[in-house]
Amino acid sequence: MSEPKIRVNLNINNIGPHYGSNKINFLGQLNSNKIAFYASNGTGKSFISRTFRLVTPGEHDLNPNDLLTLGRTSGTLSIKIVNTTTPDDEKNLSIFVNNDSTADVQNDTGYIFHVYNSDFVKENIEPRGYTPDGDIEGYILGKVQIDLTKEKKRELELKYEIKNKEDIIYGSIENAKKELRDNGINPTMREFALIDKEKLRRKENVGDVQSFNEIVKQMEMLKQLPEKLSDISEPTFKVKEEVFDEIVTILATAYPRAxxxxxxxxxxxxxxxxxxxxxxxxxxxxxxxxxxxxxxxxxxxxxxxxxxxxxxDKQSEVLRKIDLNIKALEDIIASIRIYAKETRSANLDIQNLKKYFPSLENVNLINLNCEEDLFNCLTTLISYLQRKSDSLMDINSDFETVVGECKKLIREIFEQQEKNSVIIRQVNKTKEDVTGERLRLRRNLCKAQYLKLHNSLSNDFNELDNMRSDLIKLQQGILEKEHQARISKKDKVFETLKYFLDKFFAGKYTIDKETFQIKFLGNPVG
Incomplete structure (x- = not known):
């Protein structure tokens, strides 16, 4: 057997029945720090345990007169623990009890003393029906300690980087809003609300608009719009198609020679x-x-x-009609030339307006694309009439095709004229609505600012998302490692209570893990 390593000295005098020859003066050497004293009922165990309770903070208000031996004015309880392998390592506890005064406790053991006696049961367990409060939350660290210094440091760094990135994004958004306000944009405008962090994060569909700087220039140009601009005139083209019916009659008839x-x-x-x-x-x-x-x-x-x-004479009348119809065809050619010229002039006026009204950027009149074809048809028809004038008896079978082509091309010009008139009326309406044009420009300026800001912040948002994802993963890892080192307080209290009940009462008393109900031989106590 190995030599005892612990020497214990317990002295009790004038405490309860422990006085004179009955005082306790115990000295022994042990192999374990677990010590048990056994004694019969009524021999003074409660006096000893109550004196030990004076070591516990908050228990100094115990009446010392109730602890002292009758007729004694002072008493002591002292315990000395010495590790024999290191004699200088000595732990002392001394309790001095004096009549009508607070006990003097001197404790250099570094131990916390827990006293479980009948007083403890009466004060803490009996009022709860022998069911200690099991509502215990939280954790305590176990024996296994995990070094999370690097992880905690990185967590702080990530939080700082995230805050810094959020500040950059916030600053960019606020600067963009200020830039819009400086250009006369009212924050209550619906499109102004596009300059928002969440909307910038998820790409809103705002359509195609010109660049921010270009729209600012357009707004400045609109301010320079001359007053009282004349309306753009609508080109006109008029033809009496009945002339072709008379031409057909002349060319289809063989007139007798006079x-x-x-x-x-x-x-x-x-x-x-x-x-x-x-x-x-x-x-x-x-x-x-x-x-x-x-x-x-x-x-x-x-x-x-x-x-x-x-x-x-009849012949003279036919020749007169031929001359009149040739003149009518020549007038049509002249009318087409005037219409084409007026169309080009109106289109030029629209181009000049575009520098003031960007909404007209894609507005153009339809150019005449059948002009030469119609000229050729009309010229051919004139030549047919001239030949008819020279020989009234002759009939040219090709004239019907030429007349049909002329009518078709003239209808195309009429359709074009109608479409161009609609365009010109809309342009004139836009020209008069300067307020509406200014509003369109301001709305487009907000959209252009949104697109510019979305492109510039795209990488910042991606980096922010990545940093947040890294932080979540890091915190989850820290939590998992901390869980490995944590023990439930409730579980630990239950294990401790169960241990002492088993140790002191050899299985007679048990405790329910869920309700913390103490039972004696399976029956609830209290």
Whole structure:
């Protein structure tokens, strides 16, 4: 057997029945720090335990007179524990009890003394029906200690980095808002609300707009808009399609040849307007030329009579109609040229307005794309009429195709004219609505600011998300490691109570883990 390592000296005098020859003076050497004293009932164990309770903080108010031996004014309880392997390692507890005064406790053991006696039961367990309070929360550290210094340091670093990144994002958003306000944007505008952290994080669909700086320039240009700009005129194009019906009739008819000299007919055709006007003004009664006012001779009078006869003839009437229709076709060509010119001019006016009204950026008039084709058709039709004038008997079978193509191209021009008129009316309406244009620009400025800010903060948001994810993972790891080193306080209290009940009462008393109910031989106590 190994040599005892612990020497214990217990002295008790004038405490309860322990006085004179009955005082306790125990000295022994032990192999264990577990010591048990056994004694019969009524031999003074309670006096000893109550004296030990004076060591516990808050128990100094015990009446010392109740601890002293009757007739004694002072008493002592002292215990000395010495480790024999290191004699200088000595632990002492001394309790001095004096009549009518507070006990003097001197304790250099470093131990905490827990006293479980009948007083403890009466004060703490009996009032609870022998069911100690099991509502115990929290944990205590176990024997295994885990070094989390690096993890805790990294946790603080991540929190600082996250805060710094959040400050950068917040600052960028506030600067963007200020920039909008400086450009006259009211924070109550719906699009202003786009400059928001959550909306910037999740890419809102705002459509395509020009850059922020470009829109600022456009807003400045709108301020320079001249006053009283004239409306853009609508190009016009008018054609009486009935002319084509008469042309078809002329070209489809073979007119019989009259008995007129070809040379005479050509002369009349060349000077028809002059001859017709002269015949209209000539007065048969005076024989005077309506132009030069001279008296006409016999030969001149015969020529005038011949002219009148020709003009009254069917052939002359057909030739007159041919001339009129050729003139009508030439007027159509001239009208098309004027319409095309007016369209180009109106389009140029729209281009000039665009520098003040960006909303007109994609607005353009429809250009004439069938101009040359129609010119060719009309010119061909004129040539058919000229040939018909030379030979009234001839019929050209191709004229119907040409007439049909002319009508189709003219309808296309009418459709284009109608569409362009709608565009021009809308442009004139926009020109008059400066307030609406300014509002559109301000809304687009908010959208452009949103897109610019979203692009600039995209990496910051990604980095922030990554740092937050890293922090969560790190904290979860710390928590898991701390769980490995933590023990439930409730479980530990239960184990301790169960241990002492088993140790002191050899299984007679038990305690329920869930309710903390103390039982004696299976029956609830109390």
């Amino acid at each position: 008995e007129w000299d070809d040379e005479f007919v050509e002369e009349v055709k060349k000077n028809r307007t002059f001859i017709e006007k002269g015949a209209e003004l000539y007065d048969d009664n005076n024989g005077i030329c309506p132009f030069c006012k001279q008296i006409l001779d016999k030969k001149a009078l015969e020529l005038i009579g011949k002219y009148k006869s020709f003009l009254a």
